[in-house]
Amino acid sequence: MTGIALLGAGIFAGEEHLPAIEACPALTLKAVYSRSQQSAEALAAASKDPASVAVYFDRPAVEGKSLADLLQRDDIAAVDIVLPILHQPGVVEQALRAGKHVLSEKPVAGDVEGAQKLIAWYEGLGTANKPLWGVAENWRYVESLRYAAQRVREMGGTLVTFKLHKYGFVKSDNKYFNTEWRKTPEYQGGFLLDGGVHFVAGLRFLLAAAGQDIKQLVGYSALLDQRLIPVDTVHAVAITQDGKSGTIGISFGTEFKSGMEIEVVTTNGAVSWDTTVVKTVARKGGSGDERVEETKEFPYSSGVTAELGAFAKAVEAGKLDVLQTPLEALKDLEILQRLLESGAGGAAVKAIGL
Structure with a gap:
């Protein structure tokens, strides 16, 4: 077994x-x-065996009892970092310098420049003996999304279009x-950065199954609810390397519209995904006009x-899962940041691909 420490209390960690660790x-x-100390003790108390979990804090x-003291422990080989966005990069570096394997929460950093530097x-x-560093994007491990990607690959054909639409409303409670x-928030995008990288990762996962990725985009952004500063909504057109266009709409400020759908359409059919349902429409037998519809x-x-x-x-294997590489997380972050930049710049066209 690998000894691990969970760094960062809060709702998501707890x-x-x-x-998940337990x-x-x-x-x-x-x-x-x-x-x-208060939040660290609350997190330990929520574990299955609080007496076996040591508590560390800096205030x-x-x-x-400091983080530095925790990172000196020989029985802890890895850390799972779930801290506020702007605090994570420094702790990631500190843990790696201490020789600990790291899984850090998305986004990989607060902006592209910070991510590139790290x-x-x-x-x-x-x-030689470099510890592993992965970035946690849990949507790439959702069974329904993986099934949707499988159906895109099985369906085949050439990409025609795609869409990502995610609407919701963040209430005061x-x-x-x-x-x-x-x-x-002291970082760009507010909830659009914090949550939006999930949706971008989901879209990229399905586009990859069709052999495509986003290479250019143009969008408009808005602040629909003044509580959700600095911006809560973006609508965009995105283009893949083969020149196929699709739409991206993400909003956390639409009180009377909700739901999430990612869809990929090829010359052989279409796959639509939300978190619990995958719908497929495809040519029967891969050819002809007859169609087969499936809902799973x-x-x-x-x-x-x-x-x-x-x-x-x-x-255990000494090799990082390709779905957790920092470079993969950087691609998610870049698309989200370019959406924000395009919106702030009056629909300026943004290229993707560092």
Whole structure:
């Protein structure tokens, strides 16, 4: 088993990453860390065996209880970092310098430039005995999305068009809204960055099954609800390397419109996905005019348990899962950032591809 520490309390760490770690037979939770003693102790108390989980924090300062102290422990080989967006890169670097394998939460950094700098530093470590660093994008591990990608590959054909539409409304009593760093964001895009990279990752996952990725986009952005600063909505047209166009619409400020759908259409059919349903319309036998329609339902899954399991296997094997590479996460972030930049620039055309 791999000894692991969970860094970062809060809702997401406590409700999703903590039980996911404890459900993984290849991982043993040894310690938790949060910046404050109160939140660190609350996270440890939520574990299955609080007595076996050591607590670390930096406020107040207590000898032997800091993050640096945690990272010195030989029985902890890996850390799962679930901290606010702007705090993560520094902790990622600190953990890697200490020789710990790292799984850090999406996005890979607050902006493309910061992500590039961190990735370049990591790649500069060379290959000898370098700890693994993966970026957690749980949507790539959702069973229904993986099935949708499988259906796109089986259907075949040439991409015709695609869409990503995600609409919803963040209410004032929303538990995520009521974390101070989200309520008063100091990073670009607000909820569009925090949640939007999930949706972009899902779209890219299905486009990859059709052999395509986004290479150019142009969009408009808006702030529909003044609580959701700095911007809560973006609508765009995106183009792949083969010149095929599709639409992207993401909004956290539409009170009377909700739902999520990603669709990929090829010359042989179409696959539509939401978190629990995959719908396929395809040519029967791969040719002719007769069509076959299929609807397959799935229980809801966040994919977090599967992504932690993949990371545990990577640590054991000494090779990172390709779906967790920082470069893959950088591509998600770049598309999201270019959407924001295009919207802020009055629908300026943005190229994709660092």
